[in-house]
Amino acid sequence: xxxxxxxxxxxVDARVAEFRDQCERRLKGELSEDQFKPLRLMxxxxxxxxxxxxxxxxxxxxxxxxxxRMLGHIGRKYDRDYGHFTTRQNIQYNxxxxxxxxxxxxDLATVEMHAxxxxxxxxxxxxxxxxxxxxxxxxxxxxxxxxxxxQWSSFHPEFSYLPRKFKIAVIASEEDRAAxxxxxxxxxxxxxxxxxxxxxxxxxxxxxxxxxxxxEIRDFVPADELxxxxxxxxxxxxxxxxxxxxxxxxxxxxxxELGKDEYTRxxxxxxxxxxTLGLNPPVAELERISTYFADPDFDQNAPDDxxxxxxxxxxxxxxxxxxxxxxxxxxxxxxxKPTGGIPGDASSDQIDLxxxxxxxxxxxxxxxxxxxxxxxxHVKKADLYxxxxxxxxxxxxxANLDLVxxxxxxxxxxxxxxxxxxxxxxxxKISERFADVKRQQDLGELKLKISGCINACGHHHAGxxxxxxxDKKGFENYQLSLGGSGAEDxxxxxxxxxxxxxxxxxxxxxxxxxxxxxxxxxxxRFIDTYRRIGMAPFKEALYG
Amino acid sequence: MKIVTGNDLKTGDVxxxxxxxxxxxxxxxxxxxxxxxxxxxxxxxxxxxxNVPYIVPCEQSDQGPMPLHIKDRVRAFGPTVRADLAINTNxxxxxx
Numbered sequence: 062x063x064x065x066x067x068x069x070x071x072x073v074d075a076r077v078a079e080f081r082d083q084c085e086r087r088l089k090g091e092l093s094e095d096q097f098k099p100l101r102l103m104x105x106x107x108x109x110x111x112x113x114x115x116x117x118x119x120x121x122x123x124x125x126x127x128x129x130r131m132l133g134h135i136g137r138k139y140d141r142d143y144g145h146f147t148t149r150q151n152i153q154y155n156x157x158x159x160x161x162x163x164x165x166x167x168d169l170a171t172v173e174m175h176a177x178x179x180x181x182x183x184x185x186x187x188x189x190x191x192x193x194x195x196x197x198x199x200x201x202x203x204x205x206x207x208x209x210x211x212q213w214s215s216f217h218p219e220f221s222y223l224p225r226k227f228k229i230a231v232i233a234s235e236e237d238r239a240a241x242x243x244x245x246x247x248x249x250x251x252x253x254x255x256x257x258x259x260x261x262x263x264x265x266x267x268x269x270x271x272x273x274x275x276x277e278i279r280d281f282v283p284a285d286e287l288x289x290x291x292x293x294x295x296x297x298x299x300x301x302x303x304x305x306x307x308x309x310x311x312x313x314x315x316x317x318e319l320g321k322d323e324y325t326r327x328x329x330x331x332x333x334x335x336x337t338l339g340l341n342p343p344v345a346e347l348e349r350i351s352t353y354f355a356d357p358d359f360d361q362n363a364p365d366d367x368x369x370x371x372x373x374x375x376x377x378x379x380x381x382x383x384x385x386x387x388x389x390x391x392x393x394x395x396x397x398k399p400t401g402g403i404p405g406d407a408s409s410d411q412i413d414l415x416x417x418x419x420x421x422x423x424x425x426x427x428x429x430x431x432x433x434x435x436x437x438x439h440v441k442k443a444d445l446y447x448x449x450x451x452x453x454x455x456x457x458x459x460a461n462l463d464l465v466x467x468x469x470x471x472x473x474x475x476x477x478x479x480x481x482x483x484x485x486x487x488x489x490k491i492s493e494r495f496a497d498v499k500r501q502q503d504l505g506e507l508k509l510k511i512s513g514c515i516n517a518c519g520h521h522h523a524g525x526x527x528x529x530x531x532d533k534k535g536f537e538n539y540q541l542s543l544g545g546s547g548a549e550d551x552x553x554x555x556x557x558x559x560x561x562x563x564x565x566x567x568x569x570x571x572x573x574x575x576x577x578x579x580x581x582x583x584x585x586r587f588i589d590t591y592r593r594i595g596m597a598p599f600k601e602a603l604y605g
Numbered sequence: 606m607k608i609v610t611g612n613d614l615k616t617g618d619v620x621x622x623x624x625x626x627x628x629x630x631x632x633x634x635x636x637x638x639x640x641x642x643x644x645x646x647x648x649x650x651x652x653x654x655x656n657v658p659y660i661v662p663c664e665q666s667d668q669g670p671m672p673l674h675i676k677d678r679v680r681a682f683g684p685t686v687r688a689d690l691a692i693n694t695n696x697x698x699x700x701x
Contacts, residue, residue, distance in 0.1 A: 088615065090653050108657060110680055112617035141690060156690075158616045403686055474676060475684040483679075485686045535674060 081163035105176030121189035122150030133412035184214035224302035240547030265316030357424035363389025405433030473513030480513035482530025523547035611658035
């Protein structure tokens with residue numbers, strides 16, 4: 062885990078003091094809401110449907126047990142005893158009081174956390190693969206690069222007022238677990254033919270009202286020039302991105318309108334210029350950062366055997382654990398998607414328990430996934446049964462990872478002032494309809510994603526099955542989409558046809574999964590069958 | 606019927622104008638501001654008794670004033686998915 066140096070800590074502490082002063086001035090009436098709003102947003106404090114909402118950054122989704130415990134403490138002391146893990150690996154609190162906000166930020170600063178750049182037209186939290194540093198299939202640990210990007214992008218004066226918000230993801234595996242090509246910049250660490258480490262750059266992806274898959278603009282950027290290249294990408298965007306129209310201001314629109322080739326030409330020109338300036342961080346800095354991400358002290362003799370005689374444990378292991386790079390260890394994912402539950406929500410007690418379990422079983426580390434789950438990245442296989450028992454006792458052992466009930470759902474109209482329809486009740490009803498885990502396993506991998514408005518925080522464009530809530534003459538209505546993927550086979554879902562009401566959409570999900578079961582061929586996932594047979598049979602089943 | 610809502614500056618709580626200089630956390634206390642709604646919102650915001658006020662079209666129902674739009678009903682009664690966080694669970698938020 063990275064640890065703040067004196068500069069990191071001083072920056073965060075100074076920001077807390079500054080915001081405390083701003084809050085005091087607002088409460089005294091010395092600042093109007095119009096004056097205060099941009100200041101609070103710079104510190105992740107929104108005014109949402111019911112109260113202030115604070116979004117706390119979790120850089121590349123990595124947390125220590127101590128940090129996790131602090132998240133539980135904040136939920137307990139300042140909020141309503143829970144937090145909501147988001148699709149960008151952050152956490153949100155929905156019931157914050159303005160008068161408490163500076164104290165919360167001060168508490169966060171004691172564990173090297175903050176809410177800076179979790180809002181506004183700046184570079185947001187850098188996201189990454191939740192299995193980083195543990196995955197058997199990665200070519201390098203992407204976190205040092207993500208940390209380097211975090212430091213570079215924090216308070217970067219040139220990129221504090223971009224045309225629009227900007228999201229970067231870094232991965233280092235062929236399997237994309239971070240929806241990398243649906244980010245403004247997606248970076249995949251790769252080796253070139255000479256075996257040197259570098260990065261492939263994808264630019265101009267995103268969801269929202271105009272979903273686009275980022276095209277590859279460079280197949281190899283040498284590792285020591287990565288920041289320069291990212292900076293060149295940002296500079297071209299900052300110069301030519303549209304500021305006259307919020308809906309056309311994301312980099313995806315610029316890349317689309319200029320064309321990939323012209324955008325790339327301009328980036329290369331800027332990159333060549335930047336190389337002459339010698340501003341890339343010194344290799345020594347990356348080496349310094351990398352030392353914080355060294356492997357933990359794995360037991361090299363840890364046994365690979367696993368007693369799976371308990372059938373419920375077997376199902377959980379099959380569904381919720383992944384191969385680890387170290388023999389005798391596994392990556393365990395804690396699903397925050399119980400039947401009838403709220404995707405991504407965890408009580409303060411559950412958060413504390415996960416922190417305790419990380420300390421006991423996973424070298425003090427946790428990860429947040431963009432699918433709103435929590436990962437214990439380094440668990441000895443010999444400890445998995447004890448871990449599972451403790452999780453199960455706390456309602457944290459749904460064995461449904463990547464199954465239909467492991468849904469992404471945005472807060473929707475239950476919490477969000479931008480939403481047009483509720484998302485969470487749909488997730489609850491669908492998880493209840495498909496509660497039988499054997500039925501879910503029979504359906505296999507099925508990514509279902511629900512957004513309560515066109516902003517697509519629930520990633521509906523990238524769902525094998527996507528649901529978008531809309532306002533139809535004052536009533537909630539839900540559009541069904543099929544065929545999306547946020548994985549390495551990235552694709553955008555297409556709308557099936559007319560929308561459904563709240564009950565109808567649950568039936569519609571069952572209709573399309575039934576058709577899949579009837580028509581699938583050996584080994585096909587839902588998305589594979591859809592790609593083979595196309596939309597027409599699904600439309601026929603839905604609309605007759 | 607027009608009522609005025611906003612948030613409490615300090616706590617962020619949803620509040621409803623209940624006449625004069627008073628505000629309530631309960632929708633049932635809201636009163637019709639009629640043609641004065643804009644003026645009430647401006648005056649109360651200037652006096653810092655409410656943050657980000659706006660006017661909500663509503664109708665009179667058996668349970669008192671009822672916002673026409675679901676978003677304002679969710680604001681009034683709390684998240685529909687957490688009964689423990691709801692302000693008044695007896696009133697249906699989703700109209701049939």
